[in-house]
Amino acid sequence: SNSTSNQKAVGETMQAKSKEAPVEVNVWAAASLKDVLTKLAPNFEKVNNAKLVFNFGSSGDLQVQIEQGGPADLFISAGKSEIDALGKEKLIDSASRTNLLSNDLVIAVPANSKLTISKIEEIATINGVNKIAIGEPSQVPAGKYAQQSLEKANIWNAVQPKLVLAEDVRQVLSYVETGEVALGFVYKSDMKVSKNAKIAYSVPDSYHDTIVYPAAVVKNGRQHVLAAKLLDYLKSKAALNVFKEYGFKQVAK
Amino acid sequence: MDLAPIWLSIRVSIIAVGVVFIVGTGLAVVLQRYSFRGRTIIEALVMLPLVLPPTVAGFFLLLLLGKNGPLGRLLNYFGIQIIFSWWAATIASMVVALPLMYQGVKSSLESVDLNLEQVARTLGAGEARVLRTITLPLSWPGIVSGVVMAFTRSLGEFGATLMVAGNIPGKTQTIPVAVYSFASSGDMAGAGYMVMILVAVSFSLVFAVSAWRRKFIRWY
Amino acid sequence: MDLAPIWLSIRVSIIAVGVVFIVGTGLAVVLQRYSFRGRTIIEALVMLPLVLPPTVAGFFLLLLLGKNGPLGRLLNYFGIQIIFSWWAATIASMVVALPLMYQGVKSSLESVDLNLEQVARTLGAGEARVLRTITLPLSWPGIVSGVVMAFTRSLGEFGATLMVAGNIPGKTQTIPVAVYSFASSGDMAGAGYMVMILVAVSFSLVFAVSAWRRKFIRWY
């Protein structure tokens, strides 16, 4: 729209003026992306004379904050619904929206667990599974995918009494690591740094909606051009390799 | 509308405040009156939950009370599992409310006239009776403040509770946890309703205490 | 290791406690000494942030200070954007710390001997001087308690801060927010380090206050 192009122009002039001082780009992203984005940032900053200012939080909080005028330039969500909501409210540049990344849903068990799982259906019946931790499905994307998987496996009703709903993935992992629950559903990328938990099973992608980390340029932001550029960079082959290092994967087309 | 979270919250808060009242007052008396090694360390430990974000406090509680935690193991031995029960919610409330009760009582104890305690002793009262009939009644403004702070803090406790008690409707879902549940599923009306109940309970408490205080004000 | 969160947290807490000290003490004096319509309602409002889970308090602050909020709009008019600045973190800390300061001072005010204020007046002291030289000095145990509680609570404030100030390293990332940030990306060592700093600061505070208190204890 007209206003968008105006803002673009402002962004460009500001960029042109400040040859020495790097231009700040506000990147608001799901907390689980912190390590990898921090790793990727310097490459982009050097090339574009930019400074990436991150705000990591839960996707839901970030959505509310953007709705209240938070100064984000680029939003990377861990789930679809948040960005859908912002799209409906016309707060993001829908044209820029991409499904940046994907992940694997895995079942984590304590490091010393002897549990072996060969099919997700088993967890409703095998011994020793008295408690199962998943993220609160309506809030935590990994929880939503976990629910879909359990429903698909037709054991949602059977396991429901055993469920413990956590505030975020970190909490699910805490429960697993301390042995409070026999198993928990988390992302593969979350397991990269966990010492006291291990992956017992990878849930096939067919059991749930495609796991996506959608990203989009925020209309309210000031650096539309740089934000779009950053998004391009994050989609690049070079970036993807780093994402893979941290346990993420490309979205299956 | 499901009333379970309300009853649960009230039950949890009342029990938590009951325990915290006794423990907090006791600690305040001991730490304020007796000088011993490690006194300040105990005080710092009591104050710790105030500085720790509730989730962190909850994490430590999980490590302590969990299956493999030192206390959890002991309780497990007796067949008690605390984590994910409403007792866990109560313990979380207690831990976060304790520093407030402690500070409330402590500051009032400091203004009690020691002469009055002395005279009570010459009238034959032992330490326990002096405490019960002189020291604590004269500290009532601080005790009331402590209880008000502890109760409201308890009632609003969320982070640590969610960590150790989980979010199990009808079992461990207190009002604040229900707020979170409603809000995260986008049911803002439900969340708002729960917040209003919180506000109502806290207002009633403040009103009741204020009316009660006015009855006693300045008779001494 | 990045020290920015530490300086930020300390700056935020000191400013917040400074403001809360004045506002909380003022409110306590006014509400405890003067009887007027709506007194109890103001008190209940002051206490509200204690019962609201911090995230909810943060949500309300966001609505108030945000782009479309009544206060946010006003500030916007003057070209000030508070949200997502460290001022927002300071405001969040102030709101959650205020009830603690208020209650601390209030309970001590209740034990001040009104006779002493009266005698000060016969010596020519006006209300302001009586407050400054008699009432407040005699309430110091509660003021100290209030400051300790307000400071530690401020320092540990997380939920509301994250909501209104976000988690922007070097700008709004306080210690507790950094803990969250580390923990949620699985860096438990980093989180543990930040928690230790929190604990260290809070311990130092308790130790310092305790030593200072001992110097003054019972000269009256």
Next chain:
Amino acid sequence: MLRVQFETRLTNFILKTDIVAENKILVLFGPSGSGKSTILKMIAGLAMPQNGLIKLNGRILFSSADRIKVKPQFRNIGFVPQDYALFPHLTVKDNVGYGIVRKINPGDYESRILQMLETVRIAHLKDRFPKQLSGGEAQRVALARALITEPALLLLDEPLSALDADLKLELQEELYGLQKQWNIPFVLVTHDYREVERLEAGRARLTMADEVHKFTFSETDRPKVNTLKL
């Protein structure tokens, strides 16, 4: 000149007062609980009679008819309360200086205080806190704190009751001298009949019925102490 005329209902009786105090010492006599301290508090402005008039040197301090209530801080009346009411957090020096610290130039401050402390024989206690004083010492601090302000009227509620006989005699002399020097009314409560004689004081006598306690001015001249029942 002080004129006090009021009537007020206390818990168990009605307290009536009708006294005039010239620039002399006036002693209020009356049994325990008869209302002496209450009268002093009302003159000082720390309590309000239900109706009546209090007038000092022509200035109305209280008048129920004209709805005048001058606040205590504007009355310029020195008051020694019966229970001393020393400020527990201030040293003896600061207690005594409280009423003059803003009115006197800082250079004279210390010396004025020390001089007053010497008058009441407690200069050596200047850095003590009230909790560290004996009963008689505390009483003298309260006396010094009121005297030092050189008020327009001095109210003394049993100001020498806790002192030994020798000291009492000395301080009676001092009070007598100060009154002569300042030429203002002193209103003094005492239970010691001989004090009236020594201070050459006039006295207000109590007429006490069951329901009404009435203080009226009886003599301004030297009272005939020897006629008093002892």
Next chain:
Amino acid sequence: MLRVQFETRLTNFILKTDIVAENKILVLFGPSGSGKSTILKMIAGLAMPQNGLIKLNGRILFSSADRIKVKPQFRNIGFVPQDYALFPHLTVKDNVGYGIVRKINPGDYESRILQMLETVRIAHLKDRFPKQLSGGEAQRVALARALITEPALLLLDEPLSALDADLKLELQEELYGLQKQWNIPFVLVTHDYREVERLEAGRARLTMADEVHKFTFSETDRPKVNTLKL
């Protein structure tokens, strides 16, 4: 019989005491600040001398040599402090009953208190709080609170100083009578020489050097009051 012999360093001087009190009334005389209240506190167990011996009816209450310090609650000593120290949150009745509520059968409780309140002429104040009393009324509550426990020794720190002459006379009679009836030692501080005569009291006199205040027992017989310097 009470024997008090100790030496202790106070802020400005050394306080020495060497007195014996038979089952009579013993009066402690001495100027303000000489250490009278301190002695009573040490006998009551509220303060500790640095060394010495306190013995009541053959029982050692304090002995620095034997490291004995009986706690105040086990001394069975009645104490009327100089500043009354009434419990501000209890009514007059509850203040007075504090020392006997656990020792007496509930049926007698009220009547005993009322009887004691009548002895000190304040029965009509039984439901008041201390803040609602006049100075002399408060003093009598403190007196009643100590008397009612019927202790083995009674310590009275200027117990009648705030009372008017008539009332003082009456209560002196009462104290005199109670002492005769109970036959225990009373140790009394007063600044009123005539009190010694009226109570037929022995007295301990102060020898006061600059550095040392020494209280010694002087006479157990009826003192010659007329020889006292007034």
